[in-house]
Amino acid sequence: MLPKESYDDLITANQAVAIAAVRAKPKVIAVYPISPQTPIVGFLAQYCASGDLDAEYVRVESEHSAMTVVAAAEGTGVRTFTSTASQGLAYMHEVVAATGGMRLPVVMFVANRTLMSPGGIWPEYSDVMPERDTCWLQVFVEDNQEVFDMIIQAYKIAENQKVLLPIMVCGDGFILTHTADTVEILSQRDVDDFLPPYEPKHAFLDVEKPLAQGIIVPPEYHMEAKYQLHQAMRNAKKVIKEVNDEFAEKFDRDYGGLIDSYRMEDADYALVVVGTTVSTTRIVVDTLREKGEKVGLVKLRFFRPFPVDEIKEMLVNIKAIGVFDRSLSYGSTGQIFGEVRNALYGETIPILNFIAGLGGRDIREKDIKTMFRKISEMNNKQPEDPIVFINTRGILE
């Protein structure tokens, strides 16, 4: 049995996810194995069997069914949990979209992995990017502690009456999921206090009060429903900050809400980074600062809703900006770059888009240094093509 009290443990992100789920007390879990999230499937089965978690564990036959089961259970009024990666997320796509549209506050962990082809099991964000328009909140995390903390916060954000939207917590496959790090597991009492039991006040299936969910809505009524989805996404920005602040107040870990930053106070050059690459970039920022270079980083946490105002405020006085993308919208740019440049519309700050780490290629300190060097050499000029492939054979750096 897991201790009920607070304790520190050396665990992988996959185990941190499973223990966070135990602390959040979902009532229905449906998961299907896919690398690199498979250990979660096993951990949760064990925690349900051991009595650590009192939940219905459904051994579904596919990710499509995993998302269906949790969505339908959530629609029946109970808290749920699932996790997946890559092809599994793509396979459940139509149900992912339905879940967002039905305002079902499902929490899902995604172990980011490349989407074929070419095939691969290593980290990339090409799995979650295609889901950005399905009305799910999307948050990227940096380390195992943030994974644990964010799963707990995710329920509180998703279930807020002003939000009522599902959320995917995105963590780099293998780099996080299979790497052990010290995690402080909050006590059950503290989590219960922060995250009370789920009591749906909105629509759910109840024979005493029959209503329908998910039905066909003709053009006469359709736009209003979609408008409300957009409003809920907008409302989420405030709720994310509130939940972050409450968590920081209680547990002394402040993740900044929508975005975070490092040594940006007087920075001339900044990189916008996500996921585990943030940690590598921190080290590079320190190294370059020691040499007197005024560099900083912006850690993008939430991709949906996208923190337009926060990004603009953070970057408006920077001399040149680099945006890191671990995925690419072929024929356009990296998805995060597109959003950042959009947020900076009207500004003339030179900006580059660094495509790195695709298919799990290592992102080394020297790669981050190359990124900083490239933006510091821009001489106040916008490039003709903003895209720069990093550590790619045949591409000169």
Next chain:
Amino acid sequence: MRLKDLEDRGLYVSGDSACAGCMAANIAINIMRILGKNTIGSVPPSCMSVFGSIFPKLNWDIPYFHMQFSNTASTLTGISRALKVQGKDDIVVMGLAGDGGTGDIGLQDLSAAAQRDENILYICYNNQAYENTGIQASGQTPYASWSNTTPIINGHIGNPNFPKDIPRILMAHDATYVATVSTAYIQDFISKIEKAKNMKGFRYIEALSVCTSGWKIPSQIGPKLVKEAVKTGYWILMECEKGKLTLNKTPEFTGLKEFLLKQGRFIHIKDEEIEVIAKHIKRRWNIYKSLEQANHFDE
């Protein structure tokens, strides 16, 4: 429960937009007369989701959940498990899906739900084609019948394949309850729906449903056809309860040609193709008969 004991009006209420003579609407009406208020329903995309549930018009006076085409059994599973943790597992969780949604795109999760013995009642209204999208052949479309994807041109005879036998597939899962019904045998229909209502575990009932536009028939002959289907052996009335199979009606094996030729989808059919269908009917009956004789395997 006898027919005369049923409420005239059930919780599938009047005012749907089904075609005149649609037997699927008839099936939904009768199911809801039997199941009553303590039911949660789900219908995937199909004729029924279009004619019975377009906002703000809804013909289901019960909690109703609409998901995708392929995941009715998993949808019911999620609802059923959530009710269980809420201590409400006396509620009947009922799905009503077409033959394509059941036997083709929905077969994977149906199989999984049967294998896990989920506490759900899955009803298939089998009209033997994708009728909602404009009559394309499904895995349940009969041999030699016309559809938009099995045309009768250039020597083609219509559908070259035989329909899948979903009840037999589910019997191979050792499903808790598997049955077939025809609204023409209404007392048998009532008994089976009522039995399934009061059972726990995975229950599957398949109802023969006539589609006037897909079968190309006048709107008033559906009830007659679902009766003749049983008499000819084209539709077998069976139930398999916890592995014990019962054949409820022995066919007369007569009148097949007349039955087929009443339907525009078979109007082109030649005697040799009718002979193939007759053989297939006989073979299928013999298989079921031998399975019925194997009931003692449990003892």
